[in-house]
Amino acid sequence: MKAPATQHGAAEEMDxxxxxxxxxxxxxDADPATPLIYVLRNDLALNGPKLGCGRAQCGACTVLVDGHAARSCQVKLGDVAGAQQITTLEGLGTPEAPHALQAAFIAEQAAQCGYCTSGMIMQAAALLAERRSGLTEAQVAEALEHNLCRCGTQPRVVRAVMRASRQQGA
Incomplete structure (x- = not known):
């Protein structure tokens, strides 16, 4: 589909x-300079990624881009256009078949207010994809240290990631 665009007063076609x-x-139908978080939430109605700080410092907006954790508030739409795969919390699992991390977060009661939860899970998913087993609690805590939680559930989050790691490695 083509959208009309003008540049310097001249009409032209733009993909x-x-x-x-x-x-x-x-x-x-968005400007390639639009932050990915706005496209995901406003255009695609995905509620997993949250806009927190808007400066890539809190982690609430974390998604996976080709399997790697990325802060969607700082990734531009044009940077991910094309063949790349973007995964949000909604793409990890379903209510009928949750991802191991989603099930572990529920089992460990690792969410309190829930605002940071999606970002924590997505950051942890990237970690588990990289290291399928043999993780230590210290490594999990280090991997999640830039995902902020004001409710104080970090110990439960670490336990949940460790639980999912054990299940994945089994």
Whole structure:
């Protein structure tokens, strides 16, 4: 699909950015300079990533881009257009078949207010994809140290990630 665009007063055709989110390719009618968080929440109605600080410091907006954790408040739509795979919390699992991390967060009661939870899970998913087993609590805490939680559930979060790591390694 083409969207009309003007540059210096001249009309021309411009391709809409195409992204693949949670396995589904879609064209987005947004400026390529738009932060990915706005596209995910406003255009695609995905509620997993949260806008926290808007400066890539809190981690609430963390998603996976080609399996690597990325702060969607700082990633521009144009940077992920094309063949890259973007995964949000909604793409990890389903209510019927939750991802091991989602199940572990529930079992360990690792969410209190829940605002940081999606970002914590996505950061942990990147960690578990990189290191499938043999993680220590210190390594988990270090990997999550830039994901902020004001409710104080970090010990439960670490336990949940360790539980998912054990289940994944089994």
């Amino acid at each position: 809409m950015p195409r992204i693949t989110v949670n396995g589904r390719a879609t064209e987005v």
